[in-house]
Amino acid sequence: MVRPGRPRVRSAPVSTENHHRDAHSAPPALTPPPNALPPVRHPDAPAPGELLGSHYDDCFGCGGAQAHGLHLEARAGDGVTITAEFTVQAAHQGAPGLAHGGVLATALDETLGSLNWLLRVIAVTGRLETDFVRPVPVGTVLFLQAEIVAVAGRKIYSRAVGRIGGPEGPVAVRAQALFIEVKVEHFTDNGRPEEIRAAMADPDQIRRARAFEVNP
Numbered sequence: 001m002v003r004p005g006r007p008r009v010r011s012a013p014v015s016t017e018n019h020h021r022d023a024h025s026a027p028p029a030l031t032p033p034p035n036a037l038p039p040v041r042h043p044d045a046p047a048p049g050e051l052l053g054s055h056y057d058d059c060f061g062c063g064g065a066q067a068h069g070l071h072l073e074a075r076a077g078d079g080v081t082i083t084a085e086f087t088v089q090a091a092h093q094g095a096p097g098l099a100h101g102g103v104l105a106t107a108l109d110e111t112l113g114s115l116n117w118l119l120r121v122i123a124v125t126g127r128l129e130t131d132f133v134r135p136v137p138v139g140t141v142l143f144l145q146a147e148i149v150a151v152a153g154r155k156i157y158s159r160a161v162g163r164i165g166g167p168e169g170p171v172a173v174r175a176q177a178l179f180i181e182v183k184v185e186h187f188t189d190n191g192r193p194e195e196i197r198a199a200m201a202d203p204d205q206i207r208r209a210r211a212f213e214v215n216p
């Protein structure tokens with residue numbers, strides 16, 4: 001029933017195509033092309049089980065210096081896979097008591113971004129498609145699992161799921177992504193000079209940036 005005085009929202013026919021995709025099929029821009037290759041774990045990648053640590057202290061996803069950041073902790077898995085954990089804090093709410101969808105997308109993005117370290121490639125997110133399957137209450141630990149599916153030139157195709165209630169619990173969020181390999185100049189040419197200068201002055205950061213950049 002339409003209440004008087006309330007503008008009526010007209011809905012156009014909606015394609016149901018995306019609603020019936022299973023977790024393993026991808027929309028066209030996220031489907032690896034026929035010439036794509038399986039990802040190759042770099043010989044110097046962190047060993048399975050090793051914590052990756054933060055790539056940058058001020059990163060909203062993993063940095064320790066961000067009071068309201070996610071403080072996401074990622075751990076290398078077998079092959080080109082990663083697991084990560086993130087505890088939803090009160091600062092991460094959208095609806096009362098529930099995680100904001102953008103924060104959950106950030107957790108997926110950060111986990112997927114960390115995967116590229118296993119290839120020793122610097123890459124940024126080009127496309128990130130997220131399905132929000134279940135609400136995630138404040139206080140919940142989100143258990144993330146991610147893997148690189150294929151690589152085609154500079155394009156890295158990956159996917160991730162986030163579960164609640166335990167590492168084998170029900171899926172709350174999932175994502176498919178396309179990362180694009182970039183040179184370190186992507187950051188040095190575009191980032192705000194103060195932070196770039198500070199990052200470059202930290203010897204450890206430089207080592208990490210080099211490690212990310214070079215795939216000998």
Ligand SMILES: CCCCCCCCCCCCCC(=O)SCCNC(=O)CCNC(=O)[C@H](O)C(C)(C)COP(=O)(O)OP(=O)(O)OC[C@H]1O[C@@H](n2cnc3c(N)ncnc32)[C@H](O)[C@@H]1OP(=O)(O)O
Pocket residue numbers: 029055109110113114122123124125126127153154155178180182184187188199200209212
């Ligand atoms: C100090 C240093 C520290 C370093 C630390 C690193 C840590 C990392 C931090 C991690 C934090 C977490 C992660 C984050 O949050 S990363 C932050 C969020 N992401 C960004 O800010 C990226 C912004 N975008 C760009 O800079 C450019 O658009 C990029 C670099 C991505 C591509 O521009 P570029 O000019 O270079 O390349 P191209 O345009 O020739 O495209 C190349 C190919 O890719 C395909 N394509 C592109 N986009 C899309 C799309 N949207 N859908 C589908 N396809 C797309 C394109 O068709 C082409 O395909 P093909 O024609 O070859 O087949």
